[in-house]
Amino acid sequence: MDIKLEHVAPGDIERRSFEIIEREAGPRLPQGIERSVVQRVIHTTADFDYAENLVFSREAVERGIAALRSGASIVTDTQMAKAGVNKQSLARCGGEVFCFMSDPDIREAAGRAGTTRASACMDKAAGLCRPLIFAIGNAPTALVRLCELIGEGKVRPELVIGVPVGFVNVVQSKELLLSLPVPQIVARGRKGGSNVAAAICNALLYQARERP
Amino acid sequence: MDIKLEHVAPGDIERRSFEIIEREAGPRLPQGIERSVVQRVIHTTADFDYAENLVFSREAVERGIAALRSGASIVTDTQMAKAGVNKQSLARCGGEVFCFMSDPDIREAAGRAGTTRASACMDKAAGLCRPLIFAIGNAPTALVRLCELIGEGKVRPELVIGVPVGFVNVVQSKELLLSLPVPQIVARGRKGGSNVAAAICNALLYQARERP
Numbered sequence: 252m253d254i255k256l257e258h259v260a261p262g263d264i265e266r267r268s269f270e271i272i273e274r275e276a277g278p279r280l281p282q283g284i285e286r287s288v289v290q291r292v293i294h295t296t297a298d299f300d301y302a303e304n305l306v307f308s309r310e311a312v313e314r315g316i317a318a319l320r321s322g323a324s325i326v327t328d329t330q331m332a333k334a335g336v337n338k339q340s341l342a343r344c345g346g347e348v349f350c351f352m353s354d355p356d357i358r359e360a361a362g363r364a365g366t367t368r369a370s371a372c373m374d375k376a377a378g379l380c381r382p383l384i385f386a387i388g389n390a391p392t393a394l395v396r397l398c399e400l401i402g403e404g405k406v407r408p409e410l411v412i413g414v415p416v417g418f419v420n421v422v423q424s425k426e427l428l429l430s431l432p433v434p435q436i437v438a439r440g441r442k443g444g445s446n447v448a449a450a451i452c453n454a455l456l457y458q459a460r461e462r463p
Numbered sequence: 464m465d466i467k468l469e470h471v472a473p474g475d476i477e478r479r480s481f482e483i484i485e486r487e488a489g490p491r492l493p494q495g496i497e498r499s500v501v502q503r504v505i506h507t508t509a510d511f512d513y514a515e516n517l518v519f520s521r522e523a524v525e526r527g528i529a530a531l532r533s534g535a536s537i538v539t540d541t542q543m544a545k546a547g548v549n550k551q552s553l554a555r556c557g558g559e560v561f562c563f564m565s566d567p568d569i570r571e572a573a574g575r576a577g578t579t580r581a582s583a584c585m586d587k588a589a590g591l592c593r594p595l596i597f598a599i600g601n602a603p604t605a606l607v608r609l610c611e612l613i614g615e616g617k618v619r620p621e622l623v624i625g626v627p628v629g630f631v632n633v634v635q636s637k638e639l640l641l642s643l644p645v646p647q648i649v650a651r652g653r654k655g656g657s658n659v660a661a662a663i664c665n666a667l668l669y670q671a672r673e674r675p
C-alpha cells in the first residue's frame with residue numbers, strides 16, 4: 252500500500268486546514284466576523300453540517316469578543332470543554348474558566364432538587380458576581396436551567412454559547428434559548444459537544460487578541 | 464412559541480438516549496460487542512455517520528476490555544480527551560490516563576526534532592514500561608509517529624484508538640494504522656475528535672465493569 256503524507260510544517264497545519272475548509276465549503280460559510288467561528292468549529296469536527304447549523308444573534312460575536320476583552324469569564328458544563336478552552340489566551344484577557352460539575356456541593360444540590368448536576372451548576376454560576384459567557388456543550392438540562400435563570404433575571408450573560416449534544420431535550424433546549432433576547436451562538440439540531448463549545452470560545456479569544 | 468420538554472428523570476437520560484439511537488439507527492449498527500462502542504460514540508456526537516465510519520480489527524473490543532481489566536493505562540494526545548475519560552472507572556481497574564502535551568520537555572523535544580508536540584508525546588509514551596491503550600483523538604502527527612514506533616518495535620500497544628480529526632494527513636494517518644497488525648478501533652475518514660476518543664475509552668471501561 253502506498254500512503255502519501257502531505258508535507259506540512261508543524262506551524263502551518265492549522266493554516267493549511269483552514270485553506271481546505273475554505274476551498275471545500277467557502278460558499279456555504281457566512282460572511283463577516285461569524286465566518287472564523289464556523290471555520291474553527293468545522294476544523295474541530297470535520298463536520299460541514301456546522302456551516303448551516305450554527306446561528307448567531309445580531310452582533311453575538313462582537314459582543315463575545317468585547318466581553319472577553321473586558322475580562323469576562325467562561326462557565327462551561329463539562330471538564331472537557333474547560334480543558335479545551337485556551338486558558339493562556341483567556342488569562343491574558345483577564346478571565347478564567349469555571350466548571351462546577353465535580354464540586355461536592357453540586358452533587359448534593361442536584362440530589363436535593365431532583366435535577367442533574369449540570370443544572371445545579373447553572374444555579375451556582377448565577378451566584379458569580381462578574382461578567383460571564385456561558386458555553387454549554389453537553390447537557391440540555393444545563394441550558395434549560397440557564398434559560399430559566401435568565402428569564403427570572405437572576406443571571407445576565409454577556410453571551411450564551413448553546414451547543415449541547417444528544418437526543419433528549421437537546422433540540423428543545425436550543426429552541427428555548429433562541430426564544431430569549433440574549434446574545435447567543437447556537438448549534439441548531441442535535442449536534443454540538445464540548446469540543447464545539449471550546450472551539451467557539453477559542454475562535455472568540457483568538458479574535459479578541461488579533462483584532463484592533 | 465410552545466416548546467415541549469420530554470420529562471425524563473436525570474438517571475434515565477442516558478438510557479433514553481440509547482433507546483432513540485437504537486430506534487433510529489439500529490439496523491445500521493454492528494452486531495456483537497462492537498455495538499455498544501458505536502452507540503456511545505453516536506450518543507457523544509449525535510452523528511450517525513459513525514455507524515459506518517468506525518471499524519474494528521478482529522476482537523479489538525475484547526482485547527481493549529481485557530487490557531483495562533488487567534490494569535492497562537491510557538495515553539491520549541489532548542487534555543480534552545484526558546478530561547473526558549472516566550478516571551474513576553479507570554482507577555478501579557488499576558489504570559490511569561496520561562497526556563504529555565503540556566509537559567515542558569515535550570515542547571523542547573518537538574522543537575529539536577522539528578515535529579509537533581503531539582508527535583513528541585508518542586516518543587515519551589513509548590518509554591512507559593506498562594501495558595498501554597493509545598487513544599488519539601486530535602493529531603494525525605501523533606498517530607503517524609505512533610505507527611512508526613510500532614513498526615520499529617519500540618511500543619506494543621494493547622489497543623490503538625485511532626480517531627484524529629481534520630484535514631491534513633488525517634485520512635492518511637488512519638490508513639497507515641489500518642495497514643498495521645495491531646488491535647485497533649478507527650474512525651475512517653476525516654471525522655473523529657477528543658470527544659470520540661474519550662467516548663470509546665469509556666464504552667470499553669463500562670463493559671470492563673459490567674461484563675462477567
